[in-house]
Every structure is written in structure tokens, then in C-alpha cells.
Amino acid sequence: MKPYIYLDNNATTQVDDRVLKSMLPYFSQNYANANSPHQFGIMANKAVETARSQVSELIGASVKEVVFTSGATEAINTAIKGVAESYSSKGKHIITVSTEHSAVLDTCRYLETKGYEITYLPVKSDGLIDLRDLKSNLRNDTILVSVMYVNNETGVVQPIKEVADLSHEVNALFLSDCTQAVGKIPINVNLIGVDLMCFSGHKIYAPKGVGALYINRSRKHITLPALLHGGGHEGGLRSGTLNVPGIVAFGTACSLANDLMQYDSLRIKELRNTLEKGILKLPKTFVIGSTQQRIFNVTNICFSGREANIMIGIMKKVAVSNGAACSSATIEPSHVLKAMGLSDDEAYAAIRFSLGRFNNENEIETVLKIFKDFYGQLPLDYA
Numbered sequence: 001m002k003p004y005i006y007l008d009n010n011a012t013t014q015v016d017d018r019v020l021k022s023m024l025p026y027f028s029q030n031y032a033n034a035n036s037p038h039q040f041g042i043m044a045n046k047a048v049e050t051a052r053s054q055v056s057e058l059i060g061a062s063v064k065e066v067v068f069t070s071g072a073t074e075a076i077n078t079a080i081k082g083v084a085e086s087y088s089s090k091g092k093h094i095i096t097v098s099t100e101h102s103a104v105l106d107t108c109r110y111l112e113t114k115g116y117e118i119t120y121l122p123v124k125s126d127g128l129i130d131l132r133d134l135k136s137n138l139r140n141d142t143i144l145v146s147v148m149y150v151n152n153e154t155g156v157v158q159p160i161k162e163v164a165d166l167s168h169e170v171n172a173l174f175l176s177d178c179t180q181a182v183g184k185i186p187i188n189v190n191l192i193g194v195d196l197m198c199f200s201g202h203k204i205y206a207p208k209g210v211g212a213l214y215i216n217r218s219r220k221h222i223t224l225p226a227l228l229h230g231g232g233h234e235g236g237l238r239s240g241t242l243n244v245p246g247i248v249a250f251g252t253a254c255s256l257a258n259d260l261m262q263y264d265s266l267r268i269k270e271l272r273n274t275l276e277k278g279i280l281k282l283p284k285t286f287v288i289g290s291t292q293q294r295i296f297n298v299t300n301i302c303f304s305g306r307e308a309n310i311m312i313g314i315m316k317k318v319a320v321s322n323g324a325a326c327s328s329a330t331i332e333p334s335h336v337l338k339a340m341g342l343s344d345d346e347a348y349a350a351i352r353f354s355l356g357r358f359n360n361e362n363e364i365e366t367v368l369k370i371f372k373d374f375y376g377q378l379p380l381d382y383a
Helices: 017-023 039-059 072-086 102-112 131-136 161-171 242-281 307-312 333-338 344-348 361-375
Strands: 066-069 093-097 117-121 142-146 173-177 196-200 211-215 286-287 299-303 350-354
Touching: 017 161, 017 242, 039 066, 039 242, 066 072, 066 299, 072 102, 072 142, 072 173, 072 196, 072 211, 072 344, 093 102, 117 131, 142 161, 142 307, 161 173, 242 299, 242 350, 242 361, 307 350, 344 350
Parallel strands: 093 117, 093 142, 142 173, 173 196
Antiparallel strands: 066 211, 196 211, 286 299, 299 350
């Protein structure tokens, strides 16, 4: 029996035992530096390239288009700062969305201090952008459009193929943070039209500390400067000794995702729907964001008049997220939920449930029982 029920899989996932098994030899047996010229190093390098092939196969890319990073945040920084530096002769205008992950928003705010103009598109109450807003804000000096595929807090799925097409009309590059999409839904980079794409291993049952940046090299000659210098690794874009165990694990996780995606999505969606249906029987609850255009494993529910932090504290054996961004001393309401038009009180009353491969029916039944037992006893309006 697990000591807790883990429903926070959008934050990170349990490492799959098959993934763990694949990476362990590269700690103690095949531990060579993948860039060493001896046979031992060549063996490690072959393992890296096998993993690169597994990652590229999952997203429909060429192996030459996949650059390994420490995670999606590094990939996002490399992409956005790189485009800003390399394409400033075309312009200094970048478009993104108010509900993007902080890795995108903070990088854009940094570029504003360097003289770049950033347009932050609003979203509708369902969390989706209005393509007409995007079109009206695109300009000849727009160099980059950055729109995430699946929102990490609500699971809302944006129409990124249409976004890509509109971006390309003004010869802007299109970047998508696909951290919550890769490995969960089918992605072919050529079909959806992304020029740059970022994702991370620990969202798909690989360990933390490894991710990837896809750079379109088949249809466009995209050039980015290195974010890290010191050896010319990863095609000169990302210097540093490669994390061979993590990369091997990432490759295995991508291979498993390829095999299990359909099965996982159907099973997890059924669990999510059971959980959501049961919780919505409680008074003054509603789902935040589109229920038509969202990924299968997420539901973000507002418990009007309650306070999410107190509820999470009561559910000591259930791991969920309140969707708030925590800083050193203060807790602010989620910028995603605020951008969707929720009040501060509603944002503070929201709980995100994100399910994964290792959840089961008994856990969902237990969570629903826990809610039923304590929810009616909670007073309204804690403040």
C-alpha cells in the first residue's frame, strides 16, 4: 500500500520501473563520458544516440533536430533568447500568451529589459486564445510566437497548428512548450508546424534533470546561439558533459509512451471522468477551463467559498496542487486562473487533479470518499 494517493502528475511523475531499469547500468557499469574517444566512451555515445532516436521517433522529428537539455526550462530559455539574439535584424517583437508557464513569461519579461517588445495575448474564459487576437497582433517585425500546446494548470489544448500557420504568414518562428503534451497525445512536428518545441522527461515517467529542444532543421535553417559554452556538445548548442543515465531513461520513457499512449489515455481519461463527476456532486463546484478542448488526465475544479490550501492540508494522504505560484514569503493567486477571469477568491479555491499511469480505480474511490466525509463540514468563507 502506498502511503499517499498521488494526483499531481502534471508537476512530476513517478519514474517507471522499466525506465529505472534501463538507466541503472549507466551509473555503475557503462559510466563513461559519452564524448570520450575510447571504446568505453563510444559505447556510452551509442546509448545516447539510441535515446535520441527514441525521442525523435515520438515526435516525428529527425535525430539531428533533437538537442538534449536539463529540462524544458533550459530548452525554453535557449529557444526564446536564441531567437531574440539571432533574428533581431528582422525585428524585436515577440508574441506569447498570458497563461504560459513562468519559464516563458519570465524569459519574455527579461527580454523586455533588453529592448524587446512583448505582446501577451489574453485568453477567453475557457482558457483558449482567440485566433483573431493573434492575427491582429502579428506584424512584419514579429520574430517569434510562443504558445504552449497543453496548459499545465487546466489541461486546455490550444489550436497550435492554426497558430503556426498564422505565425508563418509574417515569417515569424513558432515555439511551443509541449511539456504537458509530449508522450500523452500524438505529436508530429511536421504536421503541427512547430519550428521549436520544448519538453521534459520527468512529465512522462523519466527522472528529473533531462529534457529536449526540437529545432526544425528539415524545412528551415534555424540558427540559435549557444546558451552554454565550453566544449561544443550537442551540435555546439549546449556544452557540458552529457547526462547519459538521464538521457537513456528519457529515451526509454519516450519509447514506452509510443507503445502505451492509446491505452494510457483511455484508461486515465476514464479515471479522471469518474473523479470529476463525483466531485461535481458537491455543492458550489465547477470545472475551470474548456471541457471540450483539454487533455485527458487533468481536471481543475473550483470549490467556491472554500480555500484550497486548507482542503489540501486536511487531505494529508492525497497529493494535489492548488495551482498557486509560491514565492519566498507570499502565495499569489494563479496567473493562469486570473487571466481566465476568475476572482482571487475563486483562484484560491481551485484544486488541480492530474492523473497518471500508476493511478487506479481504488484510489479514485478513496479520494471521493475523503471529499464526501469532510467537505460538508467545512465552513464557507475562511477569510
